[in-house]
Amino acid sequence: MLAVQEANKLLMDVKIPQIDGIYSFNIPAEMVTNVTDTFVLITDANLNTDIFGSNDFYSVNRMIEIQIYFELHPDFDPEKLLIRIMKLFKHDGWIIGEERGFKLDIDTNQLYVTFYVKKEEKTLN
Template sequence: MESTVEAKKLLASLAVTGLDNIYTVNLPKEMQDNTDKTVALITDVSTQLSDFGNDTFYSREDLIELQIFHKLKPRYSLSEFEKEILKGFFSAHWSITEIKAKTYDPDTQQLSWAIYLKKQKEL
């Protein structure tokens, strides 16, 4: 959970043009069908222990998923939007482990995008 909060603070500090709200864990009910705002959802994926030695471990790697749900008819460049996010996390020493292709939701007609980010923390 700590990494999701850290990622939320970082994403908020980037002030990405077009991003309206950032959530962790789940989307509130009122946002699940909302297509008027671009929102981010940050969730935990996994935690791995690392840097083993002397019968113990010295760090952990937290993997999170960042999903973006674009509003209908965005007035911002999707490529610039993505670049701002990727560069922001990279500059903050997060590893970008996977970038998924944008997908189209036939029910809401929204585009969504997901990336997986990893942060190593010394213990």
């Protein structure tokens, strides 16, 4: 299963009430200007090989980018939602990477945050 699909399933299974939608790879056209919902976009960041020996590699680190777009006037603390999602991934065996800070979208004035998680997977050879 692709790392993006695995992350999507993890978030979908938990059903966090503040999240109105979870999207993989891209945002549907009708959601691009939506400022009334909070949604998550999950995309691939990279895949790096690891654990080298005998002229081969035996592990891959699968990194994904997670962006949370917040509704214009949330009735919850965006930082607490971010931390909840980070803890969810941490407890599922993902390594929390760089978090880029909260920013405002220049087109919609929505608050959003971007962070990265990665997971090591052993290869079968």
